[in-house]
Structures are given as structure tokens and as C-alpha cells.
Amino acid sequence: MAKNVYSVRQVNSYIKNMFVQDFMLKRIYVKGEISNCKYHTAGHIYFSLKDESGAIPCVMFAGDRRGLAFRMRDGQKIIALGSISVYERDGKYQLYAKEIVLDGEGALYQKYVQLKRELEEMGMFSPQYKQPIPLYSRTVGVVTAPKGAAVRDIMNIAGRRNPCVQLILYPATVQGDQAAPSIVRGIQVLDAYGVDVIIVGRGGGSIEDLWAFNEEMVARAVFECRTPVISAVGHETDTTIVDYVADLRAPTPSAAAELAVADYRQLLEGIELFRNQLTDRLERKTDLYRQRLERCRLLLQHVSPQNRLNEKKQYAADLMEQMQQKMQRKLTEKRHQLQLFAGGLEGLSPLKKLQQGYSYTELADKKALRSVLQIKAGDAVTIHVTDGKILAKAEKTERMERNGQS
Numbered sequence: 001m002a003k004n005v006y007s008v009r010q011v012n013s014y015i016k017n018m019f020v021q022d023f024m025l026k027r028i029y030v031k032g033e034i035s036n037c038k039y040h041t042a043g044h045i046y047f048s049l050k051d052e053s054g055a056i057p058c059v060m061f062a063g064d065r066r067g068l069a070f071r072m073r074d075g076q077k078i079i080a081l082g083s084i085s086v087y088e089r090d091g092k093y094q095l096y097a098k099e100i101v102l103d104g105e106g107a108l109y110q111k112y113v114q115l116k117r118e119l120e121e122m123g124m125f126s127p128q129y130k131q132p133i134p135l136y137s138r139t140v141g142v143v144t145a146p147k148g149a150a151v152r153d154i155m156n157i158a159g160r161r162n163p164c165v166q167l168i169l170y171p172a173t174v175q176g177d178q179a180a181p182s183i184v185r186g187i188q189v190l191d192a193y194g195v196d197v198i199i200v201g202r203g204g205g206s207i208e209d210l211w212a213f214n215e216e217m218v219a220r221a222v223f224e225c226r227t228p229v230i231s232a233v234g235h236e237t238d239t240t241i242v243d244y245v246a247d248l249r250a251p252t253p254s255a256a257a258e259l260a261v262a263d264y265r266q267l268l269e270g271i272e273l274f275r276n277q278l279t280d281r282l283e284r285k286t287d288l289y290r291q292r293l294e295r296c297r298l299l300l301q302h303v304s305p306q307n308r309l310n311e312k313k314q315y316a317a318d319l320m321e322q323m324q325q326k327m328q329r330k331l332t333e334k335r336h337q338l339q340l341f342a343g344g345l346e347g348l349s350p351l352k353k354l355q356q357g358y359s360y361t362e363l364a365d366k367k368a369l370r371s372v373l374q375i376k377a378g379d380a381v382t383i384h385v386t387d388g389k390i391l392a393k394a395e396k397t398e399r400m401e402r403n404g405q406s
Contacts, residue, residue, distance in 0.1 A: 141190030179212030201232030
């Protein structure tokens, strides 16, 4: 038994490394007939290329399909550009296709690839040179054939989205030997005229039909144009040099019209939406400030001098009422006492005594006669009774004895 034993993985990895080191296999063109073509749900395309001598399995990943200009099917003869490497899991080699063209278009495709590479190296595809497309264009220039389907599609879409936008057509030749100079003149004329945006394009076709849009002079005219340019060449699967240079690529002329012309109905709906939002916010703001104003009013009312004055007036009125009540109670109490005193005085009143039959005797010197010792016979006296007075003279005096005293 051999001393060196390798795993399947090691062998497959070694063989793959040999493929990787082979410079020729890194970039190779392979032509043949398609067989067993299958489109995977993930977007990848699996197929085989065969000729009379054999077949080679191939795969084109979804990310490389952008430049594919047709739908692949069994029996087609194609030229595939890619690299050959080993798929280690199955231990078989296959072609990883990057670009695919139908056989017969190979020379033009080579020219296309070379020019694309040169312009890309110059930086003409760089995003930093892309100009933004105006949101609301008023004039749209169109460089295309005057009687093709592309111009009709653009007119229909633009008229439906915003009939106020002006379309200015430069009737260019889009196919043949004079197409490229005609397209260049159209771009330059519309750029000088001062439109807001320019649509450059045509309907779909073969690589030969679309070749004018792969010419370097057209690419340079688009790159040097001061007006934003939308490319709209062919169908969605068609890709030209102009698509890479333009400020924006549209998959079709109809899509280009939608990108260049804003839909005024959506604009009106947006304005209505903003108006409603503004109204709602304004109402909420108004309610907020109304509540704040009410709080401030209540606060001012609380600290207002008039309110304080009203409070003091009320307090003074309450004190006045309390004082009157106390005075009334005091007067009632004093009136009651006075009545008691009056009753007592009435019992001691001389007039009351006189009414009871008593009299009051007064000497000549107006002094009250209290004792027989104050008078002698012959002295004049005045006797007061209830209804008058009596003038009299004492005839004699007689002293009465009490308790053994005279």
C-alpha cells in the first residue's frame, strides 16, 4: 500500500488549484450548442455546451444575467465567455459563464466588450458623473426615430402622466451607418436648446440593430451632455454602452417616459395628503395653544388684583355681617339687662310710692323731712303727692319711740 493517502477533498482541491493557476482557463470563450437548459428559481441558469465531440457543463449565476440579451433554450448555438474551474463537491469541472451571445454575433460582441472595458477604465461609467433627473420636468427632449414604436410609447405615457409637459422630438436615424452621427447631433441640439431632460433610445432588436448605441461617439456625446440623459434602448434584456454612460437607464422607452415625466395626479394626491396633514397638525397645535391659553387665563384670574379685591370685599362683608350679628346679640343682651334694671328701679321709684298713697315732705330749704328733729312747730313744709303738692305748717312735733328708744 502507498505511504501517501489523500482524501477525496484533498484531491479535488488540488485539481481545482491546477485549474485556477492556468491563465487560459480564467478567461475563455467557448462556443457550442445549448442542451439541458434549466432556469433555477433563484435566477441561475444551468446548461451544457456540446458539439460533435462532447459536452461541458455550464452555469450562469443570477448576478451575471444583466447583460444577457435573449432567453436561452436548447438547440441555440452560442459563444460563452467565462472561466473553467472545478466544483469540488461533485469533483467535476464546469464553465462559469459571465457573458453569452448568439453565435454569429461574436465579432460585434468582442468589439462591444473591448469598448466597454476602455470606457469603464476612463471612468465614464463612474457614479460621480451621474446627474440627477429633475423631479418635475417641463420640457423633455427625445432622440429617436420619428415613426417608431418608441416615440409613440413615450408620447402616450407622457400625455397620460402630465399633458402639460412639452415633448421636443429630434427625428434621428437609429439604425445603419448614419445612425451614430444622427444620434450625436440630436443630443447636442437638444442640449443647446435647454430642455430639462433628454431621452435617447429606440425599440428592441438584434445586436446589429442596436449597434449605433454602442458607438464611442454616441457614448461620448451622452457623457459630455450637460442635460441629464435617460437611456431607453431596446427591451429590458438589451444592454448597450449608452446604458452605462447615461445618467439613468430605463428598461424600455415607456419606462423612460415614466422616469422623465412626473404623474401630476400623484402630485395632486401628495399635495392633498400634505394639506390634510398640515390641517390636522394645525388643529392639534391650535387646540394645544387654546388649552395653554385657558390655563393662563385661570392662573391670571387666580392672581388678578380684581379677584384679590373681590376676595377682600367678600371678607369685609363677612366681617361686617359677623359684627352686626354680635352687636345685635349684645344689644339684645343689654336691652334685657336694662329691662331688669328698669324693673328694679320701678320698684324703688318715689313716684311709684306716691301712687301707693305715700307722700314726700320737703322743708323750706328744699331738704327732705326725715326726722321730727328737723322741724318745730310753726315751720312751713311742702308735701308732695301724686298729682301735686300741699303747702302746710307744722302745729307740733311728736317723737315716736321704737324698741325702747324715744
